[in-house]
Amino acid sequence: xxxxxxxxxxxxxxxxxxxxxxVFGRARLADGTPAYRVLVCASTPExxxxxxxxxxxxxxxxxxxxxxxxxxxxxxxxxxxxxxxxQRLREAAERGVRLASIxxxxxxxxxxxxxxxLRATTHWLAAAELARRYPAVEVDPDVLYVxxxxxxxxxxxxxxxxxxxxxxxxxxxxxxxxxxARISVMPMERDGGQAQFIVHAPPSAQxxxxxxxxxxxxxxxxxxxxxxxxxxxxxxxxRTLSRRFRxxxxxxxxxxxxxxxxxxxxxxxxxxxxxxxxxxxxAGFGSATTFRDRFKGTVGVSPQTYxxxxxxxxTR
DNA sequence: CCTTCGTTCCGCCATG
DNA sequence: CACATGGCGGAACGAA
Numbered sequence: 001x002x003x004x005x006x007x008x009x010x011x012x013x014x015x016x017x018x019x020x021x022x023v024f025g026r027a028r029l030a031d032g033t034p035a036y037r038v039l040v041c042a043s044t045p046e047x048x049x050x051x052x053x054x055x056x057x058x059x060x061x062x063x064x065x066x067x068x069x070x071x072x073x074x075x076x077x078x079x080x081x082x083x084x085x086x087q088r089l090r091e092a093a094e095r096g097v098r099l100a101s102i103x104x105x106x107x108x109x110x111x112x113x114x115x116x117x118l119r120a121t122t123h124w125l126a127a128a129e130l131a132r133r134y135p136a137v138e139v140d141p142d143v144l145y146v147x148x149x150x151x152x153x154x155x156x157x158x159x160x161x162x163x164x165x166x167x168x169x170x171x172x173x174x175x176x177x178x179x180x181a182r183i184s185v186m187p188m189e190r191d192g193g194q195a196q197f198i199v200h201a202p203p204s205a206q207x208x209x210x211x212x213x214x215x216x217x218x219x220x221x222x223x224x225x226x227x228x229x230x231x232x233x234x235x236x237x238x239r240t241l242s243r244r245f246r247x248x249x250x251x252x253x254x255x256x257x258x259x260x261x262x263x264x265x266x267x268x269x270x271x272x273x274x275x276x277x278x279x280x281x282x283a284g285f286g287s288a289t290t291f292r293d294r295f296k297g298t299v300g301v302s303p304q305t306y307x308x309x310x311x312x313x314x315t316r
Numbered sequence: 317c318c319t320t321c322g323t324t325c326c327g328c329c330a331t332g
Numbered sequence: 333c334a335c336a337t338g339g340c341g342g343a344a345c346g347a348a
Binding site: 246 | 323324325326
Binding site: 287 | 336337338339345346347348
């Protein structure tokens with residue numbers, strides 16, 4: 001079973017700490033068995049967390065058993081991290097253990113050097129400070145989380161939930177993740193369907209939110225949507241639509257739509273035995289060949305490999 | 317793998 | 333003047 005170790009340092013933010021405990025701890029496979037074993041590890045038997053004192057059962061040795069180490073943020077990002085902890089994180093990275101930070105936890109990962117040369121995110125209030133202290137890290141404050149494969153970072157506290165669900169989806173597929181999301185009363189996909197991108201609220205009365213449009217788009221992925229059609233639906237000119245998209249989602253209409261289509265395809269691959277041809281059509285790809293090509297390009301594996309990876313676990 | 321052709325994106329700028 | 337809009341054109345991209 002996949003073991004998740006959560007690193008509880010002195011001064012940890014209780015919310016950041018409890019998010020992975022709850023989400024991974026409650027995740028269940030299709031047959032009802034726990035999907036993860038969750039450990040809490042600390043370098044001292046007791047840590048303070050907000051106004052709490054928490055007894056931590058497991059020492060740093062627990063990190064040796066981990067397949068994933070989750071690093072929650074510290075309330076004060078200037079708190080020095082014990083050198084031994086940094087050492088253990090570096091060793092874990094070299095072993096290929098997956099490292100994930102929540103909120104200001106990115107500072108801990110950065111201090112260990114495992115973010116060097118990678119894109120990363122953190123709480124938006126702390127993003128500038130992270131970039132200043134660790135110039136080798138490419139800080140992007142405009143996404144909910146960044147997935148570098150074995151090193152993942154997430155933005156403010158609530159984005160830690162998105163990141164945990166994202167990892168569950170990677171490990172066990174969308175169905176298990178959707179169940180975990182339901183347990184947390186958390187929408188699997190944020191309004192509009194693209195979990196990766198923060199939808200910035202419009203500044204005020206100026207302009208209106210794209211969310212209804214995004215919902216419509218994700219419900220219409222099977223249709224060949226052109227920019228002109230989308231703009232018409234929103235009663236905006238093409239030029240203004242493009243601008244709103246960049247402001248509110250950080251991406252372009254076509255890229256956003258592409259991700260929505262990939263998501264739909266992943267869902268169909270996992271939950272049905274439709275042919276690739278049929279899935280390609282229902283997800284809005286012009287042909288099975290372009291579907292295969294684009295799927296591999298974005299997800300990293302072919303549709304067939306993806307399907308096999310997630311249907312074997314759910315034998316019935 | 318390459319080529320062809322339509323679409324999309326974005327800086328620029330005139331306009332309201 | 334500050335600001336938002338939307339059309340234009342070329343470069344980049346994606347479909348087949």
